[in-house]
Amino acid sequence: MKLPARPLARAALLIFVGATCATLVLKEVHRASVAKAGPTGAAVPSAATTPGTRVVVTYFHTTVRCISCIRIEDTTTASISEAFAREIAEGRLEWRVVNTDEPSNTHFVGDYGLYTKSVIVSDQRDGREIRWKNLDQVWHLLDDPAAFRTYVEREVRAFLESA
Numbered sequence: 001m002k003l004p005a006r007p008l009a010r011a012a013l014l015i016f017v018g019a020t021c022a023t024l025v026l027k028e029v030h031r032a033s034v035a036k037a038g039p040t041g042a043a044v045p046s047a048a049t050t051p052g053t054r055v056v057v058t059y060f061h062t063t064v065r066c067i068s069c070i071r072i073e074d075t076t077t078a079s080i081s082e083a084f085a086r087e088i089a090e091g092r093l094e095w096r097v098v099n100t101d102e103p104s105n106t107h108f109v110g111d112y113g114l115y116t117k118s119v120i121v122s123d124q125r126d127g128r129e130i131r132w133k134n135l136d137q138v139w140h141l142l143d144d145p146a147a148f149r150t151y152v153e154r155e156v157r158a159f160l161e162s163a
Contacts, residue, residue, distance in 0.1 A: 055087075055159045056094045056122045057152075060114055063101040069117045072138050073097060076119050079149040080156065087160060119152065121159050133159075 057080055059073050080088075080095045087093035098105050100114060112120055112134060122132040135155055141148040 052091075053123075053125045053163050054092050054094060055156065055163055056096065056124055057156055058095075058120050058122070059097045059117070060100050060108055060112070060120065061097070061117045063099060065117065068139075068142055071142060072117060072119065075142075075145055075148050076138070076152055079152045083149075083153045084156065084160075092160065092163070093156070121155055123159055123163050125163075 057076070059076055061069055061073065077095065077097075080093070084093050084095075088095065098108060100106060100109050108114060112118065112132065114134075116139075119135040119138050120132055121135060123130045133155065135152060137151055138148060141151055
């Protein structure tokens with residue numbers, strides 16, 4: 001007996017879409033748990049608990065993310081955690097990932113003029129932000145991981161040196 005091709009193709013497509021959605025949800029749940037723990041697995045200090053001078057690097061994203069958005073987060077995480085492990089341990093640098101779709105984080109869209117997923121470097125002193133910069137070139141350098149990392153590291157280092 002020959003089964004019609006159209007219903008089989010539709011069923012296969014539905015199964016594929018369902019599996020893809022489930023995979024994305026599981027990855028987002030995992031990323032959220034990693035983000036809460038910080039890149040080294042330690043709790044990320046907040047501005048309220050860590051007074052003094054420090055540089056904060058934040059990747060801002062929404063709940064729905066494409067492959068490029070996830071690559072920006074992954075490459076930035078690797079760059080920051082590898083190049084600045086000592087600064088993170090000393091508390092001079094903080095890396096965090098923030099979902100701007102969460103109600104408590106929506107203000108960041110206006111604070112930084114965010115219109116897409118972004119990496120922001122911020123100079124903070126005694127809980128106050130002194131200056132910040134949107135590393136908007138991460139989108140242009142996405143297909144060149146070495147240049148991407150060099151760019152992020154150079155910008156973060158400049159902030160650390162002037163802090």
